[in-house]
Amino acid sequence: MSILSNIKSILSKPPLPSESTKQMQSKKTILIVEDEKPLADALELKLQENGFNTLKAENGQVGLDTILQKKPDAVILDLMMPIMNGKSMLAKLREYPEFKKLPVLILTNAGDEENIKETKLYLDALDFIIKSNVNLDEIIFKLKSLFNTLYQ
Amino acid sequence: MASHKILIIEDELSLQQALKEKLNMSGFAVITATNGKEGLKKALEEHPQLIILDVLMPKMDGMTMLRELRNDVWGAEVPVIVLTNKNADDEIVTQIVDDQPAYYLIKSDTSLHDIIEKVKSIILAQN
Numbered sequence: 547m548s549i550l551s552n553i554k555s556i557l558s559k560p561p562l563p564s565e566s567t568k569q570m571q572s573k574k575t576i577l578i579v580e581d582e583k584p585l586a587d588a589l590e591l592k593l594q595e596n597g598f599n600t601l602k603a604e605n606g607q608v609g610l611d612t613i614l615q616k617k618p619d620a621v622i623l624d625l626m627m628p629i630m631n632g633k634s635m636l637a638k639l640r641e642y643p644e645f646k647k648l649p650v651l652i653l654t655n656a657g658d659e660e661n662i663k664e665t666k667l668y669l670d671a672l673d674f675i676i677k678s679n680v681n682l683d684e685i686i687f688k689l690k691s692l693f694n695t696l697y698q
Numbered sequence: 699m700a701s702h703k704i705l706i707i708e709d710e711l712s713l714q715q716a717l718k719e720k721l722n723m724s725g726f727a728v729i730t731a732t733n734g735k736e737g738l739k740k741a742l743e744e745h746p747q748l749i750i751l752d753v754l755m756p757k758m759d760g761m762t763m764l765r766e767l768r769n770d771v772w773g774a775e776v777p778v779i780v781l782t783n784k785n786a787d788d789e790i791v792t793q794i795v796d797d798q799p800a801y802y803l804i805k806s807d808t809s810l811h812d813i814i815e816k817v818k819s820i821i822l823a824q825n
Contacts, residue, residue, distance in 0.1 A: 582783070587810035588716030604806070628806075656756065678732065678756070681711040 579609035606630025707737030734758030
C-alpha cells in the first residue's frame, strides 16, 4: 500500500469510539491552592465526586512547587494566603512559558475588586469566584464548562 | 441525633454548603445564615442546639454577633464554635476565650472532618 493511500484510508476512517470516549473521560487533575483547610477539603470532596483528580497546597509557595512538579490541568487559587499570596504565585507561574496558559480560577472575597482587576488584566486568570456569592456546585459547573470549551 | 439543630453562620457559600451536607449526613438538622445579623435573628427565633460562627463576615461580623447573642438569656448558654483565620495568640482569639465563652477552630489548622467531630462531641457532652 502506498503512503498516500495509507493516509487516505486513515483519514476516511471515523475515529474509534473507544478512543474518543477515553480521551473525554480521562481524569483531569485540579490543584486547590487554599489556606483554609475546611474549604480546601470541601472543594476536594466535590471535585472527586465529579470525577476529577485533586491536589492540595496550603500557600502560594507550595502551590507553585506542586504545579512545576505535577503539572495539573487547572488551578483553583485563593488570593489571600500567608507566605506567598495568590497574586504573587500567579505572577511567578506566568514566567514559565509552559504555564503561560494554564487555566487558573481565582477564589476571593467581596471587596477585593481592585486586586481582581489587576490579576485578570496582567496575569491572565481565567475567571473569578467571589466566595460569598458562589457555592460548590457552581464552582464545579464552572470548571466543567471550562474543560468542555478547552477540549471540544 | 436527628432532632438536634445546628445553625451555620458563614458567608463563604462553598464552606457553608459542605458543612451543611456533612452535618445532614451525620443526622443533624441544619439552618444557615450568611452574616451575623441574619444569624442572630435565626438563633433567637429557632434556638439551635449549637452555632458554628465565622468571624469575618459582612453586615455584622462574628464577634459582634456573639456579643449580642450572649446578652440574651437563652443565647448566654448556647455552645458556639467560632471559625477564625487568626492565630491562637491573636487578640481576637484571646477575646473569644476570655470574654465570650466559646470554642474556636482556626481555619488553617482544621479539616472539615475536625469541625464535624467537634460538633458531635459537644452535642454528646450536652446530653
